[in-house]
Amino acid sequence: MARMKFLCDADRCIECNACVTACKNEHEVPWGINRRRVVTINDGKPGERSVSMACMHCTDAPCAAVCPVNCFYTTADGVVLHSKDLCIGCGYCFYACPFGAPQYPKVGNFGSRGKMDKCTFCAGGPEADGSKEEYEKYGANRLAEGKLPLCAEMCSTKSLLAGDGEIIAQIYKERVTKRGYGSGAWGWKTAYRETIES
Amino acid sequence: MASFAKYIRLVVGAWAFFLVVAASMPANAQQVNPTASSVKEQQLLQELNRIQGRVSIPDQRSGVLEQPAGRDWREFRNVTLRWIGGIAILGVLALLVIFYLSRGMVRIEGGRSGRTIVRFTAFERFVHWMTATCFVVLAVSGLNITFGRPLLLPLIGFEAFSAWSQWAKYAHNYLSFPFTIGVVLIFLMWIGGNIPNKADVDWMKRGGGLVGHDHPPAYRFNAGQKAVYWIVVIGGTAVAVTGYELMFPFYISGIEGMQLAQIVHSVVAVLFVAAMLAHIYIGTIGMEGAFEAMGSGTVDINWAKEHHSLWLEEQNARAGANDARPRATAAPAE
Numbered sequence: 001m002a003r004m005k006f007l008c009d010a011d012r013c014i015e016c017n018a019c020v021t022a023c024k025n026e027h028e029v030p031w032g033i034n035r036r037r038v039v040t041i042n043d044g045k046p047g048e049r050s051v052s053m054a055c056m057h058c059t060d061a062p063c064a065a066v067c068p069v070n071c072f073y074t075t076a077d078g079v080v081l082h083s084k085d086l087c088i089g090c091g092y093c094f095y096a097c098p099f100g101a102p103q104y105p106k107v108g109n110f111g112s113r114g115k116m117d118k119c120t121f122c123a124g125g126p127e128a129d130g131s132k133e134e135y136e137k138y139g140a141n142r143l144a145e146g147k148l149p150l151c152a153e154m155c156s157t158k159s160l161l162a163g164d165g166e167i168i169a170q171i172y173k174e175r176v177t178k179r180g181y182g183s184g185a186w187g188w189k190t191a192y193r194e195t196i197e198s
Numbered sequence: 199m200a201s202f203a204k205y206i207r208l209v210v211g212a213w214a215f216f217l218v219v220a221a222s223m224p225a226n227a228q229q230v231n232p233t234a235s236s237v238k239e240q241q242l243l244q245e246l247n248r249i250q251g252r253v254s255i256p257d258q259r260s261g262v263l264e265q266p267a268g269r270d271w272r273e274f275r276n277v278t279l280r281w282i283g284g285i286a287i288l289g290v291l292a293l294l295v296i297f298y299l300s301r302g303m304v305r306i307e308g309g310r311s312g313r314t315i316v317r318f319t320a321f322e323r324f325v326h327w328m329t330a331t332c333f334v335v336l337a338v339s340g341l342n343i344t345f346g347r348p349l350l351l352p353l354i355g356f357e358a359f360s361a362w363s364q365w366a367k368y369a370h371n372y373l374s375f376p377f378t379i380g381v382v383l384i385f386l387m388w389i390g391g392n393i394p395n396k397a398d399v400d401w402m403k404r405g406g407g408l409v410g411h412d413h414p415p416a417y418r419f420n421a422g423q424k425a426v427y428w429i430v431v432i433g434g435t436a437v438a439v440t441g442y443e444l445m446f447p448f449y450i451s452g453i454e455g456m457q458l459a460q461i462v463h464s465v466v467a468v469l470f471v472a473a474m475l476a477h478i479y480i481g482t483i484g485m486e487g488a489f490e491a492m493g494s495g496t497v498d499i500n501w502a503k504e505h506h507s508l509w510l511e512e513q514n515a516r517a518g519a520n521d522a523r524p525r526a527t528a529a530p531a532e
Contacts (some may be wrong), residue, residue: 010237023258034255039263041251051251053263062272068343068491069360070351086360090343091447095457096268100260104447112371112445125306129423183236190266 002164003078004121004143005192006152007172008052010183012159015040015050019151019160021053026122026150027139035119036151049183052151052160055080055101055119056191063093063102075145078165079121084158087111096138098190121162122149169196239264248454259448275464279344283468294479297408304485306501307411309396314496315513321484322387323495329380329430332373337471339366342466344464374441381434384427392427397508418509426477433470437463 015038021064023029023036036054057080064072071086072093082093093111094102104113124141127134134141142150152162161168169185173196176182185196242249249263318326342350342363351359397414398421404414406422414420419427440463443450451459481488487501502510 003513015254015284020255032257034257034260036334037253037255037257037260039249039253039261041237041242041249041263043252049237051263062268066272068347069363070347071360088360088364090367091444091456092343092460094447095453095460096272096275098264098266098268100262100265100453113447176406184239186239187264187470189240190264190269 001076002161003166004057005078005165005168006054006121006149007161007168007185007188009159009161009172009175010049010051010186011179011181012157013050013052014157014159016156017188018153019052022150022154023119026040026142027120029117029139030105031178033105033117035103035117052155053099053187054151055097055121056099056187057119057121058098058191059193062096062098066092066096068092070198073126076125077121077123079123079143081120081125081138082116082118083102083120083124083126084115084117084124087115089115099187102168122147165192172196232496259452262453265453267454267457269317271460274461275344279461279464279468280348282465283341283471285471286468286472287475290475294476294484298479298483301408303483304408306487306498308500309411310487310498311500313499315499315502316495317491317497317502318495320495323492325380325383325387326492328376328466329384331382332377333474335369335373336377337467337474339370340464341471342366342465344468371445373527374438374445377434378438381438384434385431388419388427392424394421394424397421398424413504415507416505416509417512418506420506422480426473427471429470433466433473436466437470439468 010020017038019071020034020036020038024034027035029035036052038050038052040048040050041052042048057074057078059078061072061074061080064070064074067082069086069088070091071084072080074080089104089112091104094100094104097180100120102116102186103118104116106112107114119163120141122142124130124134124144125138127137129141129144140150142148147153149162150158161171172182172185176196189195209362239249243264243266247267248265250261251263253261343366344357346363350362354362395417397416401416401421402412405517406420407413440459443459444456444463447456485505487498488505491497499510502513
């Protein structure tokens with residue numbers, strides 16, 4: 001079984017935000033929620049880098065550990081998913097997440113949180129694969145169709161890689177060797193407790 | 199002719215400039231190392247323990263790229279808090295059971311006199327019970343967030359536990375408002391009787407008469423009640439402020455502030471619950487004649503004599519003055 005991971009090659013990211021847009025469109029993500037975003041560090045200064053970030057589908061995911069109702073589960077592919085039927089919108093996964101992935105639609109009074117929404121690695125939710133209910137709650141299930149996440153598939157510079165961790169790590173290593181530099185696999189140490197030596 | 203010379207000078211000058219730039223370009227290209235000045239993840243994390251940047255989407259809060267501090271918060275929420283809460287609450291319960299078994303109910307030693315005196319007005323009792331009801335719901339729904347997953351979820355299953363927790367969350371959010379109002383009213387209403395004074399020192403030295411049959415004198419509130427008052431006022435303020443910070447995300451602070459708020463909120467809350475268990479005990483099965491102060495609002499004169507002797511003297515003196523005044527003024531009026 002594959003262990004699905006994201007890897008953003010920050011030396012290639014041109015901050016076009018197409019991954020953000022593709023994700024919102026593919027899953028019809030509600031207003032105010034971005035499952036993926038591009039953060040530019042040291043903007044306008046030497047050494048500026050942009051990183052596309054979403055849920056990293058952590059090993060031993062902190063969100064799952066702190067959830068008071070235990071609504072998270074990890075698929076056989078290592079994708080961290082959750083059930084919106086069980087979620088109570090308490091906000092705890094948001095406090096624990098190192099990547100700011102969980103988002104809450106603002107529903108009800110006093111800014112109270114609705115059901116949490118986050119990147120599904122285009123793998124839907126607990127409902128039947130490709131069902132209408134699944135699409136409405138979690139968006140498209142591309143993995144069930146044999147496709148990889150759309151954000152990475154349509155990245156114009158192939159900066160964002162999504163797929164089996166070993167394969168994308170290999171691709172990244174080859175790039176670093178060939179071009180002679182690389183600013184590292186952002187978030188890997190935090191998410192997977194490992195990094196790609198280059 | 200002059201203008202032609204000027205033209206030639208310009209062209210030559212432009213050529214010269216171009217050659218200089220062209221000569222320096224390859225040298226520059228060799229010097230540039232794209233990673234030499236590039237930002238490094240580990241370095242940024244070591245500096246600030248979080249990485250932040252600029253985002254072009256409207257949600258500026260998403261500019262925080264990484265905050266591994268969530269890992270420490272996870273450890274607190276799943277391990278530390280459960281130990282603190284478990285020890286505090288079960289510890290106080292165990293102490294109360296031991297105390298009850300060894301001491302039993304504190305009786306009115308002089309027996310009931312049959313005469314009563316007003317201790318709490320209807321408004322005071324309303325505020326007390328409004329706050330108390332909210333507190334119980336808030337405590338149960340709050341403890342559910344910390345202890346529900348290991349204790350209750352395995353018993354009732356995912357769907358039922360989520361449904362219950364959803365309602366508990368709503369109750370927790372909404373009842374926070376009357377609770378906060380209650381804490382403010384308690385603060386204003388009883389501040390007069392809760393300033394520590396000399397009688398408290400004596401009361402504390404004599405252990406409040408908890409052991410044996412001692413009855414140290416006290417004004418309207420003894421040192422133990424004053425402690426409960428200040429726990430409610432200070433603890434209540436702390437849980438209210440931190441609770442609203444969590445309820446209105448990003449209005450007061452960012453993510454690290456909310457982690458801190460949750461830590462303060464939960465630690466104060468479990469200690470608050472432990473303290474209130476003792477308060478409930480002494481107000482019900484722990485002491486004869488105590489509950490009626492908050493029930494009917496009146497207490498037996500002998501209870502007041504034994505537990506709040508100085509307060510009873512004050513009340514008698516005031517009642518005496520009140521009784522005297524109408525008599526003195528009644529005659530000229532008629």
